[in-house]
Amino acid sequence: MEATARVRQKAGWRSLSERNGRRRKVRPILLSIMPLCFGLILTSCQKETASQADVVAQTVATPTPIAITKSSNxxxxxxxxxxxxxxPSDLKVTxxxxxxxxxxxSDRLSSKQQLINQRQSLLFQIQQLQQQQRYQNAAKENELEPLKLAIKTSSLNLQQFRANRRYTNRAYQQLPTLTASELNRETQLEQACLSAQSRLKQAESNLKTARVSDENQTRSLERQMRSLDKQILIAGxxxxxxxxxxxxxxxxxxxxxxxxxxxxxxxxxxQTQNTANNDESQIQTSTSSVTNLKPNISLTATRVHDGDTVKAKEGNQEYRIRLACIDAPELKQPLGYKSRDNLLKLISQSNNRISLQIIDTDRYGRKVGLIYSTQGKLLNLQQVESGMAYVYDKYLNNCPQAQLVKQAETIAKQKRSGVWGGNYTPPWEFRHDKTRN
Known part of the structure; x- marks a missing residue:
């Protein structure tokens, strides 16, 4: 045992009591060192946190673009x-x-039949009225002939009497008693001539009044005919x-x-949605003019004046509307009526119901805005697409759909549609020349 202990001592082995004693000596030293170590570690962590905060601050101060991805559903x-x-033959689609x-x-003939019968009856009335008017006008013109003949006869009698007078003008002045009978005869002939002329004037005036009345009746019936034609196109x-x-x-x-x-x-x-990499940030692209638009107003169009001006109402409220972003030819210009008819056709396709989005009010009190059909089509844009209007560059800054109408005008130019099919004067130049002249 002693030999084994000596071997272990030479090899560096220590007994359990020696090891425990050494531990008791080292433990106080470790306990005194540990607070210092913890302090050093905490200080280094604070420095590292501060450096990371500086990096974050620098990163925030420099804006970086957010990647946008478009997802179409x-x-x-x-x-x-x-x-x-x-x-089944009334169906127009397969x-x-x-x-x-x-x-x-679909197009139902039975819904139109009553209107067609009314139209035929109205057409018969127009034909009868025109025939009656021709007979009456011919009769009244025949009545003028005797009156014209009476004027000629009375004028001739007066001339003959004056040519065959027995006395001179001096005798008529100085001898009134002697010439009284002849003076009375001359006066009667003059009155007869004036009376014949008066009767002819009255007959001509009556004939003119009758013709105006006949024309008004014919126009009224023709207006009813046009109204029935429109109803026939829509009915059924x-x-x-x-x-x-x-x-x-x-x-x-x-x-x-x-x-x-x-x-x-x-x-x-x-549906196209813009999503950012960060779910909490969403980017919406809009212009100030669009965000300031008023809500849509549902109206009924009552009159189309030209290719960019419409009258509409809702209840007792009436609106005069000037289509924004565009300028259509004036009615006195070539294609003026064609542009108006094209806008009228677009509005009639939605049964004269339109939706107005007001942008501004012009100096004439008209509401300047965008007009949509019941199908959601922008009529301002369709006028430009068909070549029936120009883009009004002067007021394009106030146009929410400026990019779309410019693209539509480019397409119309390429197709040479409407106003781009010839050498036409733009309406703003036409108005300027008219004002100058």
Whole structure:
């Protein structure tokens, strides 16, 4: 045992009691050193945190662009429309055909028949009235001939009497008793001539008044005829409120007066959303002019003055509207009436219902704004696309859709549509020249 202990001592082994004693000596030293170590570690951590904060501050101070990704989500919807028919031949679309919003999908003759009968009756009245007017005018013109002959006869009698007088002018003045009978005869002839002229004037005035009255009656009937023509075009016509593809046509019911058809239209709607890398930040691109727009007002168009001016009302409130962003040819210019008729056609496709978005009020008190159809189409843009209006560069800064109308004008120029198909004077130059002259 002693030999083993000596070997272990030489090899560096220590007994348990020696090790415990050494530990008791080292422990106080470690306990005194530990607070100092913790302090050093805490100081170094604070320095590292401060340096990281500086880096973060520098990063925030320098703005970096946010990457934007566009995600397009498209969805297909099956929309159903029920229409009344007299027979399947009233349908104007077939399964699988593509249709646009506002396109006619059915046209019923029975709905128009009463209006057609009224039109035929009105046409017969116009023809009878015109024939009656011709007879009356001919009779009144014949009445003028005897009056003209009476004037000639009385004038001739007066001339003959004066030529065959027995006395001189001096005798008539100095001998009134002797010449009284002849003076009375001359006076009677003069009155007869004046009376014949007066009767002729009155007859001519009556004839003129009758012609004006006849023209007014004819114009009134013609206005009724035009109104009936417009009603005939609209009556019984069903237009599609959607653009898409006709997926299915099915007869779903029938009664004593009509068939009920159900038309299924497949439409596709796309929604484009801008998403940032950071979910909490969303970027919306808009101009100040758009954000300041007032809400849309639903109106009924009552009159189209020209290619960029419309009158509309809702209840007792009437609006005079000047289409923003564009300038159409004046009515006295070439294509002036064509531009007006094109705008009238666009408005009539939505049954004269429009939606107005007011941008400003001009010096004439008109509301300057964007006009949309019931299908959501911007009519200002469609006028430019069809070449029926120019982009009004002078006021383009106030136009929310400036980029779109400029693109539409470029396309119209390439196609040489409307005002771009010839050497026409822009309306603002036409107005300037008219004012100067």
């Amino acid at each position: 498209s969805q297909r919807h099956n929309l159903k429309i029920k229409v009344g028919l007299d027979s 399964t699988g055909s593509s249709i646009q919003a506002g396109q006619v999908i 016509v069903t237009r599609s409120p959607y653009s898409g593809t006709v997926k299915k046509i099915k007869i779903v019911g029938q009664n004593d007066s009509e068939l009920i058809a159900e038309i299924t239209i497949s439409t596709e709607t796309s």
